[in-house]
Amino acid sequence: MQHFLDIHTTDPAALRSMIETARAMKAARRGAPRGLRDADQPLAGRMVALIFEKPSTRTRVSFDVGVRQMGGETMVLSGKEMQLGHGETIADTARVLSRYVDCIMIRTYEEATLLEMAEHASVPVINGLTNRTHPCQIMADVMTYEEHRGPIAGRRVVWSGDGNNVCASWLHAAGQFGFNFTFTGPPTLDPEEEWIKFARSKGAQVRIERDPHAAVAGADLVVTDTWVSMHDPESAKERRHNQLRPYQVNEALMARAAPDALFMHCLPAHRNDEVTSAVMDGPHSVVFDEAENRLHAQKAILRWCLGV
Ligand code: CP
Numbered sequence: 001m002q003h004f005l006d007i008h009t010t011d012p013a014a015l016r017s018m019i020e021t022a023r024a025m026k027a028a029r030r031g032a033p034r035g036l037r038d039a040d041q042p043l044a045g046r047m048v049a050l051i052f053e054k055p056s057t058r059t060r061v062s063f064d065v066g067v068r069q070m071g072g073e074t075m076v077l078s079g080k081e082m083q084l085g086h087g088e089t090i091a092d093t094a095r096v097l098s099r100y101v102d103c104i105m106i107r108t109y110e111e112a113t114l115l116e117m118a119e120h121a122s123v124p125v126i127n128g129l130t131n132r133t134h135p136c137q138i139m140a141d142v143m144t145y146e147e148h149r150g151p152i153a154g155r156r157v158v159w160s161g162d163g164n165n166v167c168a169s170w171l172h173a174a175g176q177f178g179f180n181f182t183f184t185g186p187p188t189l190d191p192e193e194e195w196i197k198f199a200r201s202k203g204a205q206v207r208i209e210r211d212p213h214a215a216v217a218g219a220d221l222v223v224t225d226t227w228v229s230m231h232d233p234e235s236a237k238e239r240r241h242n243q244l245r246p247y248q249v250n251e252a253l254m255a256r257a258a259p260d261a262l263f264m265h266c267l268p269a270h271r272n273d274e275v276t277s278a279v280m281d282g283p284h285s286v287v288f289d290e291a292e293n294r295l296h297a298q299k300a301i302l303r304w305c306l307g308v
């Protein structure tokens with residue numbers, strides 16, 4: 001059994017094999033009704049717990065559907081309703097859940113919660129987003145890029161906006177999949193130095209460019225995310241909107257990218273804040289393919305974790 005905690009802590013060959021498995025499983029289902037079970041049932045007899053300390057649409061539904069397509073069952077739990085919320089330790093919760101279920105997917109605030117769960121669970125633990133990273137999303141995004149444009153290695157990916165948890169996992173992927181990464185945003189919202197160092201240590205070129213138009217020039221892929229994440233205080237909203245307005249992805253900014261550039265956003269999007277509707281619904285956008293590929297990528301992650 002193996003945990004899937006982050007892209008930078010997972011072997012690059014394993015990451016590549018998960019992308020290939022995801023593509024093959026997606027191809028095998030082409031045109032099938034969403035509720036139809038896959039021909040093979042690698043999760044038959046398995047139970048997966050899906051724990052959420054924060055809201056979710058995509059992660060919750062795609063994991064639930066994916067497990068069922070593979071013949072398994074799920075249990076969706078909110079952190080608040082569990083004894084976790086009343087002071088039972090993460091370690092004890094991990095030990096107890098390991099007696100009932102075969103795998104735990106958890107979306108948390110603090111990364112420490114995820115790591116403690118993984119340390120004390122005797123079943124695989126999957127990171128469904130923390131304040132620091134969102135690896136399942138970027139696995140789906142790499143898959144999506146390659147479906148549309150071929151290998152991502154050597155490509156130029158530009159992130160415009162807040163250097164948040166999703167940006168962090170993009171930096172990890174730059175190192176592990178071998179593409180170049182430019183961050184454009186205000187200095188107070190730079191991605192963590194540790195992640196920049198990781199990507200560079202693996203040979204990725206990482207650039208910080210304050211001018212969004214210069215950053216996006218010739219880009220193969222432009223990515224953004226919400227200006228205010230679930231873990232950010234509501235009081236930060238107004239300041240962030242003012243700081244990040246120049247980094248909005250709009251048609252003028254996309255026009256600077258390569259003619260066949262793609263646009264991605266993990267969703268949920270705040271239309272006409274970080275991205276305009278013209279870009280979201282425009283010819284470069286693959287945002288709903290990304291959302292679909294959460295399903296396929298996570299099915300491959302579950303198979304890898306469970307060794308099935
Ligand atoms: N992109 C993503 O993780 O979406 P949810 O918050 O809806 O799960």
Ligand code: NVA
Binds near residue numbers: 165166226228268
């Ligand atoms: N950065 C966002 C991603 C949501 C999927 C957040 O953490 O709220």
